[in-house]
Amino acid sequence: MLNLLKKYNIHPKKNLDQHFLVDSNAIKKEIDAADIKKSETILEIGPGPGTLTIELIKLAKKVIVIELDTSLANLLKNEYKDTIEIINNDALKIDYPPFDKCVSNIPYSISGKLTIKLGEIGKPAVLMYQKEFAKRLIAKAGERDYSKISVMTQYYFTPEYIAKVPKTSYYPAPKVDSAIVRLIPKKKNPRVKDENVFKKTVSALFCHKNQKAKKSFYHSRHMFDLSKDASKDVAENMPLKEKKVYELCQDEIISISNYISAHLPQETEQT
Ligand code: SAH
Numbered sequence: 001m002l003n004l005l006k007k008y009n010i011h012p013k014k015n016l017d018q019h020f021l022v023d024s025n026a027i028k029k030e031i032d033a034a035d036i037k038k039s040e041t042i043l044e045i046g047p048g049p050g051t052l053t054i055e056l057i058k059l060a061k062k063v064i065v066i067e068l069d070t071s072l073a074n075l076l077k078n079e080y081k082d083t084i085e086i087i088n089n090d091a092l093k094i095d096y097p098p099f100d101k102c103v104s105n106i107p108y109s110i111s112g113k114l115t116i117k118l119g120e121i122g123k124p125a126v127l128m129y130q131k132e133f134a135k136r137l138i139a140k141a142g143e144r145d146y147s148k149i150s151v152m153t154q155y156y157f158t159p160e161y162i163a164k165v166p167k168t169s170y171y172p173a174p175k176v177d178s179a180i181v182r183l184i185p186k187k188k189n190p191r192v193k194d195e196n197v198f199k200k201t202v203s204a205l206f207c208h209k210n211q212k213a214k215k216s217f218y219h220s221r222h223m224f225d226l227s228k229d230a231s232k233d234v235a236e237n238m239p240l241k242e243k244k245v246y247e248l249c250q251d252e253i254i255s256i257s258n259y260i261s262a263h264l265p266q267e268t269e270q271t
Contacts, residue, residue, distance in 0.1 A: 212241065
């Protein structure tokens with residue numbers, strides 16, 4: 001990998017989260033966790049110089065990579081030519097071609113948005129995150145790391161913490177350790193009456209996660225198309241209003257969001 005960077009005169013760019021894996025043991029763990037079948041098309045986000053990509057090519061039917069950095073996309077084009085499909089673009093800005101699994105050591109600054117985007121698509125994924133972020137993905141109600149991304153990730157997926165990967169597995173070494181997480185897609189929870197309102201409710205409540213649900217909702221009322229009086233009314237009458245936001249499990253948040261959707265003006269309810 002270091003040879004490749006030298007050959008193409010590429011220096012890691014901080015602003016693109018470029019920390020490249022140099023530890024074959026970490027790659028093996030990620031590949032094992034992905035359990036790739038010969039029939040599968042694998043999507044990789046942020047392949048960098050292709051250390052993980054090479055292993056994916058050996059195991060999958062097809063590998064599609066999305067790399068924002070044009071110099072790295074060119075490196076991949078030269079080195080792996082016909083064996084992969086390369087999309088030189090921002091993984092948050094484009095629609096993805098069809099794939100069976102996403103296996104990636106991702107750019108950390110897009111962790112949250114990318115996880116939600118993959119959740120919408122509903123395919124399995126094995127991703128490397130910053131360790132602290134990985135802990136938030138799996139945190140349960142009442143735990144210190146429980147946050148908006150815990151609720152949304154666990155709405156779309158069953159997340160499994162696979163293994164810690166030390167920062168020394170990278171060149172250049174980042175400031176913090178990483179962790180591999182497997183995301184197994186879930187059926188959408190049929191209790192959710194309006195998914196848009198559910199997402200807004202999660203955002204609204206977790207803006208103030210240490211407050212009581214009613215207060216947090218009231219403070220975030222601008223996110224809903226509700227008058228001040230109507231918001232007060234909803235806050236005072238919604239289920240679980242006295243519970244602290246960080247103590248609310250997914251089912252309880254759904255109860256609150258269903259109550260909110262039932263009390264929104266008609267148009268908002270339908271969007
Ligand atoms: N997976 C590689 C590289 C990880 S570094 C490895 O394990 O070695 C993160 C990679 O994501 C870099 O190659 C960076 O250029 C790329 N990247 C950063 N932001 C991106 C974005 N928004 N969309 C696609 N790729 C991105």
